[in-house]
Amino acid sequence: MSSTEVKLSRLLILAQKFNNFYLTGLQKSDIRPFVVEGQQVGLVKSEVFKQLLKYPEVFCIRDCEQTKQGVVELNPAFRDYNERTEQLEKVLRNLRLEGLFPALQGWRDEYFEVKSEHRALLKMERAATPLFGVRKYGVDINGYVRHPTQGLCIWLQQRSNTKETWPGKWDNMVGGGLSVGFGIKETAIKEAAEEASIPSDLVKNLVSAGCVSFYFESRQGLFPNTEYVFDLELPVDFVPHNADGEVQAFELLPAKECVERVFTPDFKTTSAPVVIDFLIRHGHITADDVLDFTQIVELLHVPLQSLYTYKTRLELVQKQKQQQKKLTGNEDTNCNCDCLQSTKPTENGYKNGP
């Protein structure tokens, strides 16, 4: 086996690792759409919805006869954003006290806004989002240098040991979650200043370069993440330094060493897609060198959006039934999807998988 082939397998194994839920988790267990106001905003595993069954006044866990799918719905009787938020939070605080879910031990008193098609539906404690498989969006900056002797070099940060998630791990130079009211590039610029003290005359060279999507699962729950990526070429003599206490070190690595770092257990698994995408876009990982190149690129952009389409599927089934009714003139069993509480075991809509 040539060294190229060895490299190939490692990259594919890594891409499979940060897509462990997409590739195997989705098929394995009973997973249900989490529906708020008729829109799917999450995915809930059986170990979570079994606990939610204890709160029938908050969650309606039922089978929809139309889509042949079990769903977890937030009680549609809740009137507005605030009532939905409060009712959900009551449950989350209870679950936290029960200590069943490690994710809730990282409670931050920090909210994440759950939206659907540009409408805010509720806010949820950030630490709880993996339990509901809520899609998260972030920004990442690939800080790089065209070094006169070492070629393409990449700045990495080492996360602070006091961080709640992935403490002490190596990570992209700058990264952060999207917050309500901030644009995507705006967030990147803000994070560049806070995390790496990048001055405005350098950050003006920021180039939007697309996004990566992957679906990771850990003990904490589900991570259907999309990261908007930016490239920033920096002068050879610039050295980033941290301003917010979230970073303990920065290191500039030649592209080859950067690849090696990504494979170590010291690198944050969910940041690897951003580095791999950067190295592919800049010609440092190529289809001629790496077997399974196509598969790796596909695993940097998994179709997350197509996994959150309960509403679309419901509409499709309803349309098909109406058409059939027109053709046959017969009334069809009409399920308006109110709590059927069927005792039949349900199938998740993703059984045949991606």
Added chain:
Amino acid sequence: MSSTEVKLSRLLILAQKFNNFYLTGLQKSDIRPFVVEGQQVGLVKSEVFKQLLKYPEVFCIRDCEQTKQGVVELNPAFRDYNERTEQLEKVLRNLRLEGLFPALQGWRDEYFEVKSEHRALLKMERAATPLFGVRKYGVDINGYVRHPTQGLCIWLQQRSNTKETWPGKWDNMVGGGLSVGFGIKETAIKEAAEEASIPSDLVKNLVSAGCVSFYFESRQGLFPNTEYVFDLELPVDFVPHNADGEVQAFELLPAKECVERVFTPDFKTTSAPVVIDFLIRHGHITADDVLDFTQIVELLHVPLQSLYTYKTRLELVQKQKQQQKKLTGNEDTNCNCDCLQSTKPTENGYKNGP
């Protein structure tokens, strides 16, 4: 509706257009894996396999009880590459005479090698590959100029009016299919010389930049295509000119005009993903400007590889059955997938879709 939103919808509609088979075709009809020597190398729609039923000595069209899926298998009794090629070609020539499939009217006497995991299985007339949903691989070069006054400009080619496919349409500066025995970058360099007369001192700046994958369907059949993309920055004063008669014109367009050209019916639909990917990677289509940005990026990289996994699924089912047997001590119905010729209608494995 703002102008940004208008732009958004158009891009998503275009991305849906070149993925019409991925998004709707896959779910719609009875589609079966095309299996050669136990490996899935294609997908066959019912209108095609209904014709193939007339050749039971060449195609074994059956239900596999293990995967609960209908398959179209090339007779496993054929001994080698040559016998498989000859037997298949006999059928294709017959089908061509019958005139049922428009694809075969474009017969080119040019072979495409059907491979699986780096092993060549047979060669097939190139015009017939869409009938069997065989994955095709190509290379494309984004030729661009950083213009002092007009900013980023992109070279497009207009295809010759005499070309078999997409005659007269606008296309990427350079593109071509991968051929047996040529590397990916090697093919790009060869095509750059033939199609646009790019000299070696310029082509040395070629940068590998990843790949796009999409699944298009036309009257000709299925196009599960992967294009390896390269970027090539060119001097402002360089003008490409054609050497092989396949191009009738070249035009340099500022990025904004290039976007508009891609939306016209004069642009080759299956080349649009390459241009959109280029404009995204270079910061000319951004997440702040375009609604559904994430969805568009996902549709530039659809998981083609996961649609050609009959063998993996079969192995998985067999493994599960073995485990069950161990647990229960019972012998299970053993289907070794030899032509069962079941009369029960079969389901395709992709029914629930991507």
